[in-house]
Amino acid sequence: MRKDLDIIYNWIPEKSRVLDLGCGDGALLQRLSRHKNVSGYGLEIDPAEIQKCIERGVSVVEQNLDKGLANFADHSFDTVVMSQALQTLRFPHLAVEEMLRVGRECIITFPNFGQWKARWHLAFSGRMPVSDLLPYEWYDTPNIHFCTFRDFEVLCRQHNWQILHRQVVSESKVSAALKDFLPNLFGETAIYHLTR
Amino acid sequence: MGNTADLPANSVGIVEPKSHTFPGPFKLACGRVLDEYTLRYETYGTLNADRSNGVLICHALSGHHHAAGYHSTSDKRPGWWDHYIGPGKPIDTNKFFVVALNNLGGCHGSTGPASINPQTGRPWGPDFPPLRARDWVHSQAQLADLLGIECWAAVVGGSLGGMQAMRWSLEYPQRLRHCVVIASAMKLSAQNIAFNETARQAITSDPNFSDGRYLENNTLPRDGLAVARMIGHITYLSDDGLGKKFGRELRSGTFEQGVEELVEFQVQSYLRYQGDSFSGSFDPNTYILMTRALDYFDLAREYDNDPVKAFSHARCKFLLVSFTSDWRFAPERSREIVDALMHANVPVSYAEVESPMGHDAFLLPNERYEKIFSAYMDNVAKEGQSGVLS
Numbered sequence: 001m002r003k004d005l006d007i008i009y010n011w012i013p014e015k016s017r018v019l020d021l022g023c024g025d026g027a028l029l030q031r032l033s034r035h036k037n038v039s040g041y042g043l044e045i046d047p048a049e050i051q052k053c054i055e056r057g058v059s060v061v062e063q064n065l066d067k068g069l070a071n072f073a074d075h076s077f078d079t080v081v082m083s084q085a086l087q088t089l090r091f092p093h094l095a096v097e098e099m100l101r102v103g104r105e106c107i108i109t110f111p112n113f114g115q116w117k118a119r120w121h122l123a124f125s126g127r128m129p130v131s132d133l134l135p136y137e138w139y140d141t142p143n144i145h146f147c148t149f150r151d152f153e154v155l156c157r158q159h160n161w162q163i164l165h166r167q168v169v170s171e172s173k174v175s176a177a178l179k180d181f182l183p184n185l186f187g188e189t190a191i192y193h194l195t196r
Numbered sequence: 197m198g199n200t201a202d203l204p205a206n207s208v209g210i211v212e213p214k215s216h217t218f219p220g221p222f223k224l225a226c227g228r229v230l231d232e233y234t235l236r237y238e239t240y241g242t243l244n245a246d247r248s249n250g251v252l253i254c255h256a257l258s259g260h261h262h263a264a265g266y267h268s269t270s271d272k273r274p275g276w277w278d279h280y281i282g283p284g285k286p287i288d289t290n291k292f293f294v295v296a297l298n299n300l301g302g303c304h305g306s307t308g309p310a311s312i313n314p315q316t317g318r319p320w321g322p323d324f325p326p327l328r329a330r331d332w333v334h335s336q337a338q339l340a341d342l343l344g345i346e347c348w349a350a351v352v353g354g355s356l357g358g359m360q361a362m363r364w365s366l367e368y369p370q371r372l373r374h375c376v377v378i379a380s381a382m383k384l385s386a387q388n389i390a391f392n393e394t395a396r397q398a399i400t401s402d403p404n405f406s407d408g409r410y411l412e413n414n415t416l417p418r419d420g421l422a423v424a425r426m427i428g429h430i431t432y433l434s435d436d437g438l439g440k441k442f443g444r445e446l447r448s449g450t451f452e453q454g455v456e457e458l459v460e461f462q463v464q465s466y467l468r469y470q471g472d473s474f475s476g477s478f479d480p481n482t483y484i485l486m487t488r489a490l491d492y493f494d495l496a497r498e499y500d501n502d503p504v505k506a507f508s509h510a511r512c513k514f515l516l517v518s519f520t521s522d523w524r525f526a527p528e529r530s531r532e533i534v535d536a537l538m539h540a541n542v543p544v545s546y547a548e549v550e551s552p553m554g555h556d557a558f559l560l561p562n563e564r565y566e567k568i569f570s571a572y573m574d575n576v577a578k579e580g581q582s583g584v585l586s
Contacts, residue, residue: 054571061546071535
């Protein structure tokens, strides 16, 4: 499982009720329900991913996150998770507000556009970065709202979202070793655990 | 087709309907009582030793017990849900013991308006008691008892069948592990009811309707029933689907000036054919009764009109599927069900399948629909023996 999902798995308490936004193939929810007795749903829009969830026996509901979460009541989940989807949304800040309405807490992961590789690429080739982490060209990417860790923390302060935990992960060894010193430069993925 | 070898390999093959008469008294939701009633049904596949692989197929509006396979090698068409029931198909008869029936009130061998009322010796006709989905569910539970099925692996239905499947989850929560609801709704919209009323008016205003006593008077209201079916048929297809299939193509006549012959569009002749063939095989009183049951259906009525409260009684898992071009039971209606289930903390998966085929899509081949349905039912089969409810 992806490193960020490992960390999310550890942050979610037993028997909690989880809503996973953009749940992908349902791997996180399946593991949570098997080993931590967690119940909940994944929301997903990609038919291929929905198919994988159903194959895994994960409860998945087809829903477009850009249309909001109005169908969920306030605080109807313990934790609302969104991993690697925030940057694909039309209005990321409204999405986080909604997550904190529907859940008591939320966990968000996103790719760090401030990471050195992205900076390097843009600075020296003068082109938008295309990498393992961001494997899209600028014109066909689903990622429309990139930010850096620093940008996200500014957003949190502006909205008075309280950061319970934060962690930075990197799949590569070099970055992994340096990420704790200069997270915004070496961290590939950020994981934020927020509440109001 | 001449012999069984000519049947498709993934067909359940030649099937034979069975009938059983259940002794009454059978109390109906309307308060009236049937002294006894007969159900006609078919089964496909084999019931396993611990009787845990039963799947009930709930009756759609004009569907009946013949859901899959062929009655004879000369049959032109298989059962109504043959695309989805058979070896290797989503409801895989290598894994499941599938039960399909003609509902109470039907006209294909189960007790209904065309049957003889034992108290009068004459056809029931319009005197047959009005039915509710719950009456069907209770009679289906008696059929399950007869077959020795304590708990269905899944109760599955499309459209009106989906309503019965949902009712099952509330009336007998311990007797099904999964509920599959396809292209359905918790209640009809005013527009739906309006179409049904128009269809019923077409039947009852046919002079041959004879106040519903056409069987005794030997006057079948065929034209009225055909019009009713045509109205229904239009609502089952989408504008797009009809356009693609027929466009404005002419079957006869021309638009030339000076030609008196009336123009006939392909879609006209198609609708007339559908209406005529239906009116030759369906009982008008049954059509009235079934569409009324559809109109009356309201899942949450006796749960303070709160679907969340209703579904909090369910103990099974759900799969819901809707189709993008279905305007009779639009995706929004399915999403209301899904939202209520999620509020009630009931496990549910939902997919909105792209299709140009309107409401009829639930009966037709569709790659995504088949894949989702198969994957879900595979898991139902795998957990089969454990019988664990979550």
